[in-house]
Amino acid sequence: MKVGVLALQGAVAEHIRSIESAGAEGVTVKHAGQLDELDGLIIPGGESTTIGKLMRKYEFIDAIRAFASHGKPVFGTCAGLIVMAKGIEGGEEAHLGLMDIKVSRNAFGRQRESFETDLEVKGLSEPLRAVFIRAPLITGVGEGVEVLSTYKDEIVTARQGHLLVSSFHPELTDDYSLHAYFLEMIKSNDAAVK
Numbered sequence: 102m103k104v105g106v107l108a109l110q111g112a113v114a115e116h117i118r119s120i121e122s123a124g125a126e127g128v129t130v131k132h133a134g135q136l137d138e139l140d141g142l143i144i145p146g147g148e149s150t151t152i153g154k155l156m157r158k159y160e161f162i163d164a165i166r167a168f169a170s171h172g173k174p175v176f177g178t179c180a181g182l183i184v185m186a187k188g189i190e191g192g193e194e195a196h197l198g199l200m201d202i203k204v205s206r207n208a209f210g211r212q213r214e215s216f217e218t219d220l221e222v223k224g225l226s227e228p229l230r231a232v233f234i235r236a237p238l239i240t241g242v243g244e245g246v247e248v249l250s251t252y253k254d255e256i257v258t259a260r261q262g263h264l265l266v267s268s269f270h271p272e273l274t275d276d277y278s279l280h281a282y283f284l285e286m287i288k289s290n291d292a293a294v295k
């Protein structure tokens with residue numbers, strides 16, 4: 102199984118390491134043509150405005166939309182969550198607009214720019230160590246979206262079919278259980294296609 106990590110900006114190497122620890126091959130993705138060989142794609146954290154701009158420049162927008170519309174799983178973390186959302190609070194234009202969620206950027210404010218906590222996530226057997234860095238929050242979800250975890254009543258992990266997002270950085274610890282969960286999504290997706 103090959104899982105790509107969009108490598109325009111942000112925490113790429115850490116995601117590759119987590120994917121490989123979870124048992125799949127990690128591919129650093131720099132050109133849209135590489136998507137053809139992938140079973141799933143991760144969009145990492147970083148800065149969503151920059152990632153969005155680079156996605157436009159390197160023609161990833163239509164390519165990732167096509168990838169997802171063929172049912173291939175996509176996992177966005179932190180800034181990756183923002184670029185996958187259909188709505189961004191404050192009137193900013195959506196980037197990929199893949200997932201039926203509304204997000205608020207930098208929602209934890211300056212006092213709590215970054216912090217770590219143990220999170221219960223639906224579908225994982227143990228709490229996950231979650232690292233939040235200038236994290237966004239999911240402020241609204243559409244009908245087909247399942248909430249997988251909350252932090253202080255705010256939504257921080259969600260899934261819509263083959264799309265998965267987290268507000269936090271699951272790649273910055275050696276707990277790769279959310280990556281393993283994503284690989285399971287890819288496996289069950291493969292079964293559906295065959």
Ligand SMILES: NC(=O)CC[C@H](N)C(=O)O
Pocket residue numbers: 145146147148149150178179180181183206207234235236237
């Ligand atoms: N760690 C992150 O990915 C931060 C996201 C960043 N605050 C943004 O709005 O794009």
